[in-house]
Amino acid sequence: MTGETTTESVLVAGAGPVGMTTALALHARGVEATVLEAESADRDRSGSRAIYVHGSTLRTLERIHPGLGTGLVEEGIVWPTRRTLFRGKEVFSRTYDSPGGSGDIPHFTSIPQVVTEQHMHDALADVGIDIHWDAEVDTVTTSPDGVRVGTADGRKWESAFLVGADGGGSTVRNEIGANFDGDQSENAFIIADVGEVEDDPRPPERMFHYDAPDADGRNVLLVPFAGGWRLDIQCIEGDDPEELCSDERMREFVRDIMGKRYADNLEWVSSYYFLQVMADAFVDEHRRVLLAGEAAHLLAPFGARGMNSGIADADEAASAIAAAIDATTEAVVRDEVELYAARREKAAEFNLTAAGQALEYLQGENPVTVLRKEAAASLADHFETAGEWLDDAPYGPRGTPPIVSTGNY
Ligand SMILES: Cc1cc2nc3c(=O)[nH]c(=O)nc-3n(C[C@H](O)[C@H](O)[C@H](O)COP(=O)(O)OP(=O)(O)OC[C@H]3O[C@@H](n4cnc5c(N)ncnc54)[C@H](O)[C@@H]3O)c2cc1C
Incomplete structure (x- = not known):
């Protein structure tokens, strides 16, 4: 295949949740899509990432691929109780009789991202969209007529449009000359996934504990998801995140916070400093490349806006491209793509501010x-x-x- 030029309808860089949603949303609008993914088909995508999938996201997924949203609902859980403690004492608790609301799509579902992605893979297979694995995008050249993309395996691709859904380190973003601008969190956060235990004794509640005595005065968030628990511990001054992430120390945290039975079920631990950044342009100068998801913005996860807003980007990018493909003048093509940029840049600004307020509050030494x-x-x-x-x-x-x-x- 080296050196061959393949002409495709619309190229999508990245087979994360945003790239896969983009391909499905294009297909739903009658537009063919080709997904180029840097990693191999047998990659391991486990790790603590999105668990909170908002109802509007589920509705979007259901609209572009009937059965996708409801499939996630069937596999996910809706926790009925939210509870907060302050230095060991409960300060708030509320349990809802009908936490998901009525209808097929609840207000949210809690499900690991790796399972969400598996459902997306199944949906792509359903409609016959193949992912081109081991196809890392390394060059992007745009003109008023379209895009030429080079992949690291030497192949060349031509298309009317490219959606850059290649994540936070986006090559597509770099290639169109856009830059990330923003801040990084002052504190580190330790995030762990803990598998559920048999006859799980913990009630399915989302619990936030300020200055938790069983975490030596650190803030702790515990959220149930289908198959386990997300444990989030906020580092305090003097903490060495690497040391806190060690297997031994994490088992102690899990034992003290959740109970002895859970200590052997630690599945995944990592530490993060969260970036709060967005690209200074979501589209290229010729209006042929659209950035979506983490290629366009990185948000701290408090408020769960990352994947949820990325999926909204994907749907709107597909909508703009479908309209642009039908346009009979170059000016309308530009218009559709510019409207995408205007709307999604506004949304990203809003989401950044919201996630930033949560972060500032949590870190607040003010x-x-x-x-x-x-x-x-x-x-x-x-x-x-x-x-x-x-x-x-x-x-x-x-x-x-x-x-x-x-x-x-
Ligand atoms: C601890 C944590 C908790 C989170 N919780 C939530 C939550 O509850 N709800 C929520 O909405 N969000 C949450 N998020 C955010 C969510 O995980 C991300 O927003 C989401 O993964 C972004 O999807 P994406 O497809 O844009 O990028 P990615 O998932 O990074 O996918 C990008 C894809 O592009 C591929 N790629 C990279 N470079 C290239 C290239 N040059 N060519 C081709 N392919 C390439 C990558 O291999 C990857 O497959 C959380 C994140 C973290 C870290």
């Missing part, structure tokens, strides 16, 4: 924030709203970008 937390904790026994504020704040504001959008994020 005396006013510290005082507000202490005051709310001391008032929580008397005023439910004080406890509810403590329960809500770590995830940032709930609002969604102020644009007409098929996705919520």
